[in-house]
Amino acid sequence: MGLKGFVEGGIASIVAGCATHPLDLIKVRMQLQGETHVPNPNLQSLRPALAFHTTSLSAPGSIHMPPPLPTAAAKVGPIAVGVRIIQQEGVSALFTGVSATILRQTLYSTTRMGLYDILKKKWSDPKSGNITLVQKIAAGLIAGAVGAAVGNPADVAMVRMQADGRLPQAQRRNYKSVVDAISRMASQEGVPSLWRGSGLTINRAMLVTASQLASYDQIKEMILEKGVMRDGLGTHVTASFAAGFVAAVASNPVDVIKTRVMNMKVEPGTEPPYSGAWDCALKTVRAEGPLALYKGFVPTISRQGPFTVVLFVTLEQVRKLLKDF
Numbered sequence: 001m002g003l004k005g006f007v008e009g010g011i012a013s014i015v016a017g018c019a020t021h022p023l024d025l026i027k028v029r030m031q032l033q034g035e036t037h038v039p040n041p042n043l044q045s046l047r048p049a050l051a052f053h054t055t056s057l058s059a060p061g062s063i064h065m066p067p068p069l070p071t072a073a074a075k076v077g078p079i080a081v082g083v084r085i086i087q088q089e090g091v092s093a094l095f096t097g098v099s100a101t102i103l104r105q106t107l108y109s110t111t112r113m114g115l116y117d118i119l120k121k122k123w124s125d126p127k128s129g130n131i132t133l134v135q136k137i138a139a140g141l142i143a144g145a146v147g148a149a150v151g152n153p154a155d156v157a158m159v160r161m162q163a164d165g166r167l168p169q170a171q172r173r174n175y176k177s178v179v180d181a182i183s184r185m186a187s188q189e190g191v192p193s194l195w196r197g198s199g200l201t202i203n204r205a206m207l208v209t210a211s212q213l214a215s216y217d218q219i220k221e222m223i224l225e226k227g228v229m230r231d232g233l234g235t236h237v238t239a240s241f242a243a244g245f246v247a248a249v250a251s252n253p254v255d256v257i258k259t260r261v262m263n264m265k266v267e268p269g270t271e272p273p274y275s276g277a278w279d280c281a282l283k284t285v286r287a288e289g290p291l292a293l294y295k296g297f298v299p300t301i302s303r304q305g306p307f308t309v310v311l312f313v314t315l316e317q318v319r320k321l322l323k324d325f
Helices: 002-019 021-031 078-089 091-095 098-123 133-166 178-189 191-195 198-225 233-263 277-288 290-294 297-321
Strands: none
Touching (some): 078 091, 078 133, 098 198, 133 178, 198 297, 277 290
């Protein structure tokens, strides 16, 4: 029964992760907007979502790019970011790093979903089978921490692969796959680099798992107990959207800092842009204001909502398929 929970959670997580990967990539790009230590901030400036290339009169057939926007104007919404990625890198760029997403979900989400299921069953009341909200949250915190520690190397690789397109060509890492990314990080920066930002990853995973899984179970139980809806697709979708919103609000600040720490480029003999999580948080707030910690919130909730819906709807269907095993 314990292994079954890992298999069910793993399948659902991989499906959800691949389905929402483009939204996650846009979120990462938005969270990195405004960093003051980037090699050439002008190359990250974004035009309005509906802007088009215009042909230069001086060179027929050539592409004329408008001058970079001011820094403040560069901080635009998810639609503009998505359009810009497609214009500059092609549609396939929206799935950059999807191999890392698959590995991350296989390691991180499979572990947290399976462990949460085990703890929930272990702590449930033997007679009624019920478990309190506090116990659900505790199970989520523990499961999230363990899952994040296991999946951190894939998380670092995913962030770097998603962020690579924003750098000048000469400074891109150009990882071919998640295996190439992990092996190059280990050889060039040392094995400890694979767990860079692991403290933040663990904190975020604890928040996401506790808020997402516990709130889904709690909201689903409330809907069924009050007779609002029957146990079916409608109930699963409603509880999933609510759980996704709770998880996005709780985790976004930690997610912004995690993304920046994992993505920072540390050159030999030079001081890293951030000495740690607190340093990154302080520099971010000082340079960009407190609301910078909620950068990428729109794509976060846009991704977290569908991700949670696909996750739990798929999970419920997989459970039905495997109920006799």
